[in-house]
Structures are given as structure tokens and as C-alpha cells.
Amino acid sequence: MTEPILELRGVNKSFGPVHVLHDVDLVVRPGEVTALVGDNGAGKSTVVKSIAGIHQIDSGEVVFDGEPVHIPGPREAATLGIEVVYQDLALCDNLDIVQNMFLGRERGKGGFLDEADMERAARETLASLSVRTVKSVRTQVSSLSGGQRQTVAIAKAVLWNSKVVLLDEPTAALGVAQTRQVLDLVRRLADQGLGVVLISHNMNDVFEVADTIATLYLGRMVAQLPTRDLTNTQVVELITAGRSGDIGLAKPEVATV
Amino acid sequence: MTAQTPTKNAAIADFGIDTTSRTPAQALRDYLDRVRGGELGSLPALLGLLLLVIVFTVASSTFLTLNNLANLLAQGAGTTIIAMGLVFVLLLGEIDLSAGTASGVTAAVMALHFVKNGNLLGGMGNTVFLVFVGLLVLAVAAALWVRIWAGAAMAAVAIVLLALGVPPDPWLEMLLAICVGTAIGCLTGVLISKVGIPSFVVTLALFLAWNGVVLQLIGNGGTLSISQSPVLFAVANGNLSVAGSWVLFVVAAGGYAAVVLSRHFGRVRKGLVALPTVLVGSKVAAVVVASAVATYLFTVNRSPNPDRITITGVPYVVPIILVLLVVGTFVLDRTRYGRHVYAVGGNTEAARRAGVNVPKIRMSVFVIASSVAAIGSIVYSSKVGSVDPNAGAGNVLLFAVGAAVIGGTSLFGGKGRVINAVIGGAVLATVQNGLGLLSVGPAVINIVTGLVLLLAASVDALSRRRAKATGH
Numbered sequence: 001m002t003e004p005i006l007e008l009r010g011v012n013k014s015f016g017p018v019h020v021l022h023d024v025d026l027v028v029r030p031g032e033v034t035a036l037v038g039d040n041g042a043g044k045s046t047v048v049k050s051i052a053g054i055h056q057i058d059s060g061e062v063v064f065d066g067e068p069v070h071i072p073g074p075r076e077a078a079t080l081g082i083e084v085v086y087q088d089l090a091l092c093d094n095l096d097i098v099q100n101m102f103l104g105r106e107r108g109k110g111g112f113l114d115e116a117d118m119e120r121a122a123r124e125t126l127a128s129l130s131v132r133t134v135k136s137v138r139t140q141v142s143s144l145s146g147g148q149r150q151t152v153a154i155a156k157a158v159l160w161n162s163k164v165v166l167l168d169e170p171t172a173a174l175g176v177a178q179t180r181q182v183l184d185l186v187r188r189l190a191d192q193g194l195g196v197v198l199i200s201h202n203m204n205d206v207f208e209v210a211d212t213i214a215t216l217y218l219g220r221m222v223a224q225l226p227t228r229d230l231t232n233t234q235v236v237e238l239i240t241a242g243r244s245g246d247i248g249l250a251k252p253e254v255a256t257v
Numbered sequence: 258m259t260a261q262t263p264t265k266n267a268a269i270a271d272f273g274i275d276t277t278s279r280t281p282a283q284a285l286r287d288y289l290d291r292v293r294g295g296e297l298g299s300l301p302a303l304l305g306l307l308l309l310v311i312v313f314t315v316a317s318s319t320f321l322t323l324n325n326l327a328n329l330l331a332q333g334a335g336t337t338i339i340a341m342g343l344v345f346v347l348l349l350g351e352i353d354l355s356a357g358t359a360s361g362v363t364a365a366v367m368a369l370h371f372v373k374n375g376n377l378l379g380g381m382g383n384t385v386f387l388v389f390v391g392l393l394v395l396a397v398a399a400a401l402w403v404r405i406w407a408g409a410a411m412a413a414v415a416i417v418l419l420a421l422g423v424p425p426d427p428w429l430e431m432l433l434a435i436c437v438g439t440a441i442g443c444l445t446g447v448l449i450s451k452v453g454i455p456s457f458v459v460t461l462a463l464f465l466a467w468n469g470v471v472l473q474l475i476g477n478g479g480t481l482s483i484s485q486s487p488v489l490f491a492v493a494n495g496n497l498s499v500a501g502s503w504v505l506f507v508v509a510a511g512g513y514a515a516v517v518l519s520r521h522f523g524r525v526r527k528g529l530v531a532l533p534t535v536l537v538g539s540k541v542a543a544v545v546v547a548s549a550v551a552t553y554l555f556t557v558n559r560s561p562n563p564d565r566i567t568i569t570g571v572p573y574v575v576p577i578i579l580v581l582l583v584v585g586t587f588v589l590d591r592t593r594y595g596r597h598v599y600a601v602g603g604n605t606e607a608a609r610r611a612g613v614n615v616p617k618i619r620m621s622v623f624v625i626a627s628s629v630a631a632i633g634s635i636v637y638s639s640k641v642g643s644v645d646p647n648a649g650a651g652n653v654l655l656f657a658v659g660a661a662v663i664g665g666t667s668l669f670g671g672k673g674r675v676i677n678a679v680i681g682g683a684v685l686a687t688v689q690n691g692l693g694l695l696s697v698g699p700a701v702i703n704i705v706t707g708l709v710l711l712l713a714a715s716v717d718a719l720s721r722r723r724a725k726a727t728g729h
Binding site: 074075078086088090091092093094095099103104105106108111112113115116119120136137138142143 | 294524527528530593594596599600602603604606607608611612613671672724
């Protein structure tokens, strides 16, 4: 098995008196899709934000590419090669696809833009992901569908040679065909050797693309197991009760916070 | 690429339909689709301008005379220039209500320096002078804090000019006015971007305050005349020589053609998205021919008494506006800074997450707006030949915002270009000038101007709604 690209070891995080994450372990391997599931309030977003540098962890270790790292902010996360695609898709409607993909990291010398270079790179990236459905890379983002917008946001991560991509509910607001399209893209990201973390509420999506499933229950990581060893029912039990048969928390009482 | 498309993904079209070149017919159809989808740009303003010109030509025999058209340009230039700076502020969805009276302050400082023979300390009095210098120092500090180096440098130049007590010189006085404008912008900008007061409130307060400063500098009922200075007076009233006019034509039209065509063929050669060559070519040809005709007409003697006086040449305000237009457009379209301005205006949160320094961008647009407004104030003061306590007050700001909006700049941010301000300024100047010729009185002029602005804002709001509905 490949070495993990990103690992959380015993991460704790509190917001004031509320202990949100209890000794959370998570392993993300390159070339794999790791699904992060859990009920509302289980701590999924907190895990993502801790990795993205938006929240600081209280204790525990974040290991990136074999090295323990400290991530003080989003910029440092990006420098390491960690890219987050948020649910509300941070795209500028009034800019086109190329402009959005390069926003904040425009190419060019001395403050002047090199449009030719950026347009070519954007087109190559989209082509490498077999991204379709867009008439021109100079289309304004405002005229794209939800799935296409999601695609642009994800392609941005590839363009910048990220090593880990965190996707927060990428299919939440999408129709059937668009969901299909985004899931295919998620799979291709992993096939290109990136470590992908997929947060989702949708069990169908998770079982379709994930290689491993990590379940959070009330701030505890109750199980991270290969998808093939789990059934849909078991995952639902893990999400709702924290245990399923022999898997998960040993004693359900422990879970009372 | 189409061949590789797996059949199981039949619902998905191919990025292979990504086209870089279209036929002229396709390009025109795409353009019409965009217009129908609510992306009107300057189209309504241009149609409105055409309509106004036709109406006034029919209604007044003097409207379409060369002399009146040149006069119209000079009349509208000041407001138009202020509007060009305001475009930057409007692009962020912010507003600068103080740009008018701030420009009045810069004009007053310039005129005071001229009238008092360079003795600003004597002209202002010790207290006012010290407060003034103190504010300039604050402006430098603010600009340094947010790391707007150009703003800090310009404001520092104003301090140096004041401290050295330079002798009266029209060029230095104009530089002083612009630098004071920059300093004012630094103060406005820091209050909005760092202290976090809404721009509407900050600039409303400053609108009043700067108006008071102008009154303080000039004195109640006073007027500072600058018409004795040949240079200051010529800014809005002088013309290029006939030869100079043709040089301007060659530089401007030739430069435009060279830049547009070389860019177009460069894109085609590199296989990038480009408009059809026919369309680009005809656009360039149209601009070159139109400017040639305009230049020729300006070189004809347009004096009302052609036997006694000769008035020829392109007014100086034309090259002034052209330079600002070129620089402003270049900054917005071709620099990282301009891209970030659009990004912050389109989605501030997205820009912030992408690593754009939002407070710096937000402050910088006010610095630009006030600096450019100072240039506008030089032009409008030159036109009337004096600065009075009402400089920049009254309708100046409202007309400037109106010009930008009428030209197609969105009040909601993220959409607009510097050329919008020029076209909108032309519309407003035409309304003012045309109705003035019909001698209908200020009541009607104000009502009509107000309605034109209302119409433009409605077009903006409706096109936005349509854009939402059609997904453009």
C-alpha cells in the first residue's frame, strides 16, 4: 500500500467549552478517494477546516508527505499543495473560466497578465481531466451550470498541482447527470495520483467513488475502512450509532458527551 | 477528442466543442445572444446618444455646428474625467459621493497657489496650513500601512511641494492638485477598507466636509481666478495646432490599430479564442475612419466670425481623455491589479479565498477615483477660468456617477469599463448642451437629466434580472 500523503494523528479541537474533535485519526493516500462521512455536527467541516488552515488544532499531529506540518492559514495550506473546493464554490461570476482558474495566481511578468499562457494552460488542464460541456474557456462563469461550476472549481486544484484535494459536498446541489459528471471527475483526480477527500451525505456517491470510508460520530473517528469491506447498512449504522457489529466504538456509552 | 468520448457518458458533450475561432455570423449571433441575455454594455447609451443628436439637430440649428460640438466636448470633459475614476469605485459595488467636493478641494489648492503666488502658508493661514499638512502626513501613513506605495509617494510629493514653497508654476500647480487628490483618496480609502465604515457613509460625511474645506480655502463669496495663467486656462479652452491634431490622429488611431491588430493576430497564431478577423478589421477600420473625419472637421475653422478670428485644432481635452482612457483600460484589462478589482467586485469572498488582498484593492480604488477627480477639477476649473466656493459641489458628483452608470457601468459592482464613463459623459453633455441651446431653463434640464439617469439605472437593474434568468 502506498504511503499516506496526509495523515491526522490524535487531533483534538475545541471551540470554547465544546469539544468538537476527539483524538481524530485520518489517513489520506495518493491515488485514492477517501470519503469522510458523518451526521450533521459530527465534525466533518471542522476536520476539513483544520486541514485547510482555517482552524488551528489544539493537540495532535498533521503529517503531510511524511513530515509533521503546522498549517497556520489557507495560504500555507495551498503552498503545501492542499486545495479545498468549498460547497459554495468560490468563483467570480463576472470573470471567465480562465480568469477564475488563475485568480490570485495570475501568470505574467511585473503585474502584467500573460493571457495566452493562462488560456493554454487552462485548456490543457480541462482537456487532461476530459472535462466537457463547455463551449469555450472564455465563457463567463455566470452562464455555467452548477455541475460545470463545480468542474471549474475542481480543475483549479489540478492546475495548481495540488497533492490533496478536499471536496466539501461537491454533488449536494446537482442533478443526476451533473452528479455523474462530477463523480467521474473525482475518480479521475484520484487516478492522476492525487489524494482526494470527499465529504458527502449521499451513500450512493460514496460507495461509487470512494476507496476508503472514514466515519465520524460525535467528533470521534469510529472507523476508517476500505469500501469493499463495508455495506451500506453498516455505514449508516456507524453514522447514526457510532458502531455496527464489531466495527466502531466498543461501548456505545463512551459516546455520550 | 470526440472520438474518445466513452459512450456511457453520452449525456456529456465534449470539451472538444471548445472553439477558438468562429465565423463572423456565429460571432454576431453570440453577441446578440449576450445582448438578449442582459449584457448590454454601452449599447443603450450609444443608441441614446444617436437619438439625442438627431433630436437636437432637428430642434436647434446651432447644435450640429463645429463650434458647438467643440464647446460640448470642453463642457462635458470635467465631469467625464471624474466619472472615469469613479468607474473603479463602482466596479467594487462601492460609491464615492465625495469625489465632487474632493475635486473642489484640489482645484481650490491649485488656484490658491496660483493666486497667492505660491504662498500657500499665507493664503491658508497658519492653523489651516498646519492641519492641511497634518492630513497629508496621515494620508501618507495610511497608504504605507496598506502598502499602496504609489499613493504614499504621490501624497508625499504634495507635502514636499508645500514644504518647499515652490514658486507659482502651472505644471507644478496641476501636479499639486493631483497629489492632493491622491492624499484625499488615501484618507477616504483607509476609513472604508481598514476601519470598515460603509463607503456611502464615509463619502457622504466627506462630501460635506470637503465642501466646507473649499469654502474655508477660498473664503465666503470669494472667487479665485486662474484665467490669467495661459497654461491653466488653455487646458479646457485651448486647441492643438492643425499639425498637432494630425499628429494626435496618427498616434492615437495608428496606435489603436497596431495594438488591436497585433493582439488579434497573435491570438489567432497561438490558437487562442479570438473574434473573426473580418469583425476585428472592420472595427479598426471604422475607428480609424471616424477619427480621421473628426480630426479633419476639427482642423476646419469653426469660429462664429470666420473672417475675424480663426479657431482650429482638436481641443486639448481630447488627448487628455484619450490618455486616461487608454491607461485606465489597460490597467483594468491587462494587469493583475485590474483582474483583482473585477474579482473583488464580482465575489469578494472568492477573491479573498484566492489570496487577493481585498482591503488593499478596496482602498486603492478610492485613491484612483480621487486622483482622477483632481484631473477633472483642473479641466472644469480651466473651462470657467476660476474656482469658487461651490467648486465640485452641486451636480458635479451626481453627473459623474450618472455618466458612468448611463454608459453601462453597473452600480452592483463587477461590471464596467472606463469607456462607459466616456460614452455616458457624452450623453449627459449632449443633454445639457442641447437643452441649453433650446433655452428651456435649468428646471427642465435638471428634470430631463434626472430621468435619463433613472432610465439608465433601470436598464442596469433589468438587464441584471434578465442575466440572472438566462444564466448569463
